Amino acid sequence: MRYAMAIDTKKCVGCGDCVVACQTENNVPHGYCRDWIVERVDGTYPSLSLEFRSERCNHCDNSPCVRCCPTGASHIEEGGIVTVTHHKCIGCGACIQSCPYDARYSHPEGYVDKCTFCLHRVQKGQNTACVDVCPTKCLHFGDLDDPNSDVSLAIKDRSWKVLAPEAGTKPQLYFLT
Amino acid sequence: MKTRRDFIKISTAGAGAAAISFKAFGSKGFGLFESKTEGPVSDEDLTPYPTYCEVCFWKCAAWAYVDKSGTIRKVVGNKNDPHCNGRLCPRGTGGVGMVYDEDRLKTPLIRDTRKDGTQYFREASWEEALDKVADKMKEVKEKHGPEAFGLFNHGTPGGHFHHLLRAYGSESNAEPAFANCRGPRSSAYFSTFGAYVGSPECTDIRDTKCLVLIGSHLGENMHNSQVQEMSDAIDNGATIITVDPRFSTAAAHSNHWLPIKPSTDIALLMAWIHVLIYEGLYDKDYVEQYTFGLDYLKDHVKNMTPEWAYGITTIEPEEIRRTARAMADAAPAVIIHPGRHVVWYGDDTQRGRAMAILTALLGSWGKRGGLYFPEGVSVPAYPHPHFPEPKWTWKDWNEDRYPLATMGITTEALKASIPRYNYKHQLKAWLVAGTNLPLSMPDKPLFKEAADSVEFIAVMDTMPMDITGYADVVFPEATYLERYDVIRSAANREPNIALRMPAIEPKYDSKPGWWIAKQIGERLGLHDYFNYDDYSEVIDWQLKQLGTSLEEMKKIGVKKYPRKSGPLYLGDGENFDFNTTTGKIELYSVDFADHGFDPIPNYTKHPEPPQNFYRLIYGRAPMHTFSRTSNNPNLSDLMSENSVWVNPKVADLWELKNGQEVWLKNQDDAITSFPVKVRVTERIRWDSVYMVHGFGHKNKKLSRAFGKGAADTEMITNVAVDPIMGGTGMRGNFITFLTEDPALEGKEVKA
Numbered sequence: 052m053r054y055a056m057a058i059d060t061k062k063c064v065g066c067g068d069c070v071v072a073c074q075t076e077n078n079v080p081h082g083y084c085r086d087w088i089v090e091r092v093d094g095t096y097p098s099l100s101l102e103f104r105s106e107r108c109n110h111c112d113n114s115p116c117v118r119c120c121p122t123g124a125s126h127i128e129e130g131g132i133v134t135v136t137h138h139k140c141i142g143c144g145a146c147i148q149s150c151p152y153d154a155r156y157s158h159p160e161g162y163v164d165k166c167t168f169c170l171h172r173v174q175k176g177q178n179t180a181c182v183d184v185c186p187t188k189c190l191h192f193g194d195l196d197d198p199n200s201d202v203s204l205a206i207k208d209r210s211w212k213v214l215a216p217e218a219g220t221k222p223q224l225y226f227l228t
Numbered sequence: 229m230k231t232r233r234d235f236i237k238i239s240t241a242g243a244g245a246a247a248i249s250f251k252a253f254g255s256k257g258f259g260l261f262e263s264k265t266e267g268p269v270s271d272e273d274l275t276p277y278p279t280y281c282e283v284c285f286w287k288c289a290a291w292a293y294v295d296k297s298g299t300i301r302k303v304v305g306n307k308n309d310p311h312c313n314g315r316l317c318p319r320g321t322g323g324v325g326m327v328y329d330e331d332r333l334k335t336p337l338i339r340d341t342r343k344d345g346t347q348y349f350r351e352a353s354w355e356e357a358l359d360k361v362a363d364k365m366k367e368v369k370e371k372h373g374p375e376a377f378g379l380f381n382h383g384t385p386g387g388h389f390h391h392l393l394r395a396y397g398s399e400s401n402a403e404p405a406f407a408n409c410r411g412p413r414s415s416a417y418f419s420t421f422g423a424y425v426g427s428p429e430c431t432d433i434r435d436t437k438c439l440v441l442i443g444s445h446l447g448e449n450m451h452n453s454q455v456q457e458m459s460d461a462i463d464n465g466a467t468i469i470t471v472d473p474r475f476s477t478a479a480a481h482s483n484h485w486l487p488i489k490p491s492t493d494i495a496l497l498m499a500w501i502h503v504l505i506y507e508g509l510y511d512k513d514y515v516e517q518y519t520f521g522l523d524y525l526k527d528h529v530k531n532m533t534p535e536w537a538y539g540i541t542t543i544e545p546e547e548i549r550r551t552a553r554a555m556a557d558a559a560p561a562v563i564i565h566p567g568r569h570v571v572w573y574g575d576d577t578q579r580g581r582a583m584a585i586l587t588a589l590l591g592s593w594g595k596r597g598g599l600y601f602p603e604g605v606s607v608p609a610y611p612h613p614h615f616p617e618p619k620w621t622w623k624d625w626n627e628d629r630y631p632l633a634t635m636g637i638t639t640e641a642l643k644a645s646i647p648r649y650n651y652k653h654q655l656k657a658w659l660v661a662g663t664n665l666p667l668s669m670p671d672k673p674l675f676k677e678a679a680d681s682v683e684f685i686a687v688m689d690t691m692p693m694d695i696t697g698y699a700d701v702v703f704p705e706a707t708y709l710e711r712y713d714v715i716r717s718a719a720n721r722e723p724n725i726a727l728r729m730p731a732i733e734p735k736y737d738s739k740p741g742w743w744i745a746k747q748i749g750e751r752l753g754l755h756d757y758f759n760y761d762d763y764s765e766v767i768d769w770q771l772k773q774l775g776t777s778l779e780e781m782k783k784i785g786v787k788k789y790p791r792k793s794g795p796l797y798l799g800d801g802e803n804f805d806f807n808t809t810t811g812k813i814e815l816y817s818v819d820f821a822d823h824g825f826d827p828i829p830n831y832t833k834h835p836e837p838p839q840n841f842y843r844l845i846y847g848r849a850p851m852h853t854f855s856r857t858s859n860n861p862n863l864s865d866l867m868s869e870n871s872v873w874v875n876p877k878v879a880d881l882w883e884l885k886n887g888q889e890v891w892l893k894n895q896d897d898a899i900t901s902f903p904v905k906v907r908v909t910e911r912i913r914w915d916s917v918y919m920v921h922g923f924g925h926k927n928k929k930l931s932r933a934f935g936k937g938a939a940d941t942e943m944i945t946n947v948a949v950d951p952i953m954g955g956t957g958m959r960g961n962f963i964t965f966l967t968e969d970p971a972l973e974g975k976e977v978k979a
Contacts, residue, residue, distance in 0.1 A: 061462060062459045062462055062463075062481070064447030064448070064455065064477045064481075064850060065447075065477065065850070066317060066318050066447070066450055066455075066850035066851065067318045067850065067851050067866045067867075068315075068316070068317055068318040068321055070318070070866060071318045071321040071322045071851070071862055071863070072302075072321045074862060074865070075301065075302040075303075075321060075322075075324060075862070076268055076302060077267065078266055078267060078268060078301075081861050081862070081865050082865060084865075092475075092909060092910055092911060094910060095910055096475070096487070096875060096910045096911075096912075096913065096914070097475070097485070097487040099475045099480070099910055099911065100480065101475060101480035101911070102480075103477070169268070171267075171268045171270065172268075175270075183304075183314075183315070184304070184305070184315055184316060184321055185315065186312075186315050186316075186317050186450065186452055186455050186456050186459070187447075187458075187459035188315075188456070188459055188460075189459065
């Protein structure tokens with residue numbers, strides 16, 4: 052099993068609903084977030100392009116955050132989901148430094164926190180909160196090993212890119228272009 | 229390739245959060261951390277209560293999930309609701325922040341005067357506050373007649389007060405939603421098709437092959453089901469054509485972006501009409517059968533060629549032809565989106581007419597993928613005596629002006645409140661429910677003079693919005709998640725109703741709008757109009773008339789009904805009587821001609837920015853509704869202030885840097901109360917600037933929103949009034965930049 056997410060940049064409007072839904076679902080404190088929106092503009096008026104990306108932890112196959120964690124708090128769950136066991140975390144921040152995607156933050160209570168791919172929902176066969184709420188249906192989640200999963204079907208006939216491939220982390224967010 | 233530093237993160241994660249982490253270490257030291265904040269709660273441990281959202285007017289049905297401690301943990305869309313299909317927008321998802329905003333109005337407040345003459349609000353009991361308003365209503369009725377008590381309202385809470393005022397004998401009501409927003413569209417479409425486009429608009433985006441947006445920025449305005457359907461249309465390969473001087477989100481998702489010179493849209497529309505007619509691309513059978521006035525129209529647009537429009541709009545003639553042909557290729561599955569906030573230049577009803585005429589030529593009114601025939605559920609009124617007949621109503625403020633207005637005009641209500649305008653029918657007191665007039669109305673001096681002129685203002689709101697500062701009595705309203713309310717029954721493809729019930733008890737000493745209206749009514753001896761103890765009785769009675777019950781609706785939230793009015797679309801060649809003077813779609817408006825207005829739209833040149841000034845264009849951000857959400861803890865987290873978008877060429881000229889704070893000054897020397905940050909971006913034309921509406925709050929009680937960003941409405945002192953229906957055109961204002969604090973100007977500043 053290999054959980055992954057595809058983000059359709061042709062449809063995302065950058066509304067930030069994924070961010071709020073994650074905050075309320077996961078009780079993320081105000082002022083922090085586990086997912087965020089990046090807006091990228093290229094060109095000169097009026098020859099322009101604009102891309103919105105809903106970003107979060109890439110749940111990398113080769114995850115530097117897990118490797119560098121001195122306590123084993125950062126670990127990999129079934130399906131490749133990278134999570135942090137809060138009570139094992141000493142808040143050293145090595146994982147934050149090692150992540151090429153700025154995906155982790157220090158929770159005000161001291162431990163490091165990040166996207167869990169809504170493990171508590173996924174384990175029950177539900178989608179992540181961000182996927183379920185997205186008004187443009189531009190987020191697709193599922194198991195890449197299942198050819199009929201939403202994410203497999205989404206990337207099947209589309210061109211896509213991953214972020215910072217040069218970091219060699221084998222990220223599992225696929226941005227459809 | 230750009231580095232990641234060029235990205236603009238809208239939200240608060242990443243580098244910012246990493247910097248904050250040092251504080252956490254400092255206070256806690258290293259060690260093992262016990263999580264005090266509760267993590268995610270399983271849905272099975274939460275109780276869902278049905279509601280419909282009140283963060284905006286789309287009113288999406290939802291479930292509020294309450295945990296065992298009685299806290300609303302999240303709000304999630306109702307899957308059976310056509311307004312949201314189970315997916316709320318960020319505002320709906322963040323609606324929970326309305327409840328837990330610690331700056332909420334908590335008790336009734338009464339304006340009082342200290343011994344030294346200064347005024348202040350003191351906390352009051354409900355008894356005293358309600359008595360005060362009821363006594364004032366009695367006094368106004370005796371002295372001036374009940375008609376002199378006016379109502380400004382918006383959204384669901386306004387309805388309860390509309391009912392109260394009708395029972396009391398007044399129909400002097402106005403809401404910014406008409407003259408300051410979508411009014412021109414109503415008059416334009418009604419005069420053309422004899423029907424309104426409604427809310428949600430009856431646009432069949434789901435099945436369209438071509439969507440044309442004239443300045444409408446879907447995706448930044450999160451009109452939920454429309455944004456969802458636009459996304460479906462992208463999947464289906466529909467052609468999207470966006471006309472906007474700004475590279476909006478919708479423009480970025482479009483096949484054709486027409487970066488039009490602002491204020492010239494009518495020229496483009498008339499040129500499109502020219503192409504459709506003179507290239508023979510219009511739907512001849514449809515036009516022959518259903519429309520009136522093609523010959524007049526053909527003659528009228530004879531010289532309105534793409535070449536003519538090029539000189540006005542700066543859009544290349546070939547692009548005008550290409551896009552017109554794309555529409556014709558898709559017809560009748562093509563939507564000229566009627567827009568929503570359409571008060572721009574004062575000839576907005578005529579622009580709406582041009583859009584409606586284009587719609588008719590393409591044969592898309594009443595067609596799949598065009599505009600469908602919506603149907604709603606008629607909710608029976610809970611029994612009450614007939615309302616007394618007022619001696620005059622909002623219509624009489626206008627006297628002979630704005631003959632095609634279909635609702636009260638807010639600016640006329642303000643003028644009717646000011647004695648020097650010498651209106652025959654004058655307002656002496658106001659109730660304001662759910663609308664923040666100082667930030668929603670243009671021409672602030674007019675608002676201030678009116679507020680100073682009236683004897684009494686009572687305001688009902690959930691938040692200490694700027695309007696509360698003008699009140700004599702302030703009522704703290706329970707939020708939509710804490711109250712019963714009227715049954716939602718907006719027209720849609722499938723008729724449907726939605727229930728709003730309290731998920732939790734009202735926090736603080738707030739009360740539901742229905743309760744406040746009833747309490748005042750009881751004090752005025754109007755019990756028979758409020759013949760119930762709890763509003764749930766009204767809802768249950770109404771639901772039973774509709775073949776359901778409160779009990780059932782509590783379980784399902786939304787109920788759909790079969791259509792009774794016939795199919796969604798016109799059949800081929802089907803006979804159809806339009807509710808217009810001629811019984812046909814009026815390409816030539818007989819009504820307009822009778823009233824002395826252009827029966828077919830004409831392009832009018834509008835003033836352009838003077839040297840060193842830039843046209844102010846404003847709009848929406850997807851995570852905010854008007855000025856209502858700027859203090860919401862969840863939503864201000866996403867966007868806490870607005871910025872002024874400036875083209876890099878202009879920024880170079882003024883030596884403005886990204887993030888630099890500037891004050892704005894307009895053509896009438898009005899200056900923003902607060903500075904606003906510059907956003908240097910290619911997404912805006914060099915002759916314009918852009919701001920998101922709803923920021924720059926002046927009430928310090930809004931701890932998150934106070935002083936954040938600037939209010940576009942402060943810069944809108946020039947109002948181009950639409951002579952047809954009284955709309956307040958707001959896009960004829962021009963701003964320049966002040967890089968030094970204007971408060972320090974002329975003062976000696978010690979270095």
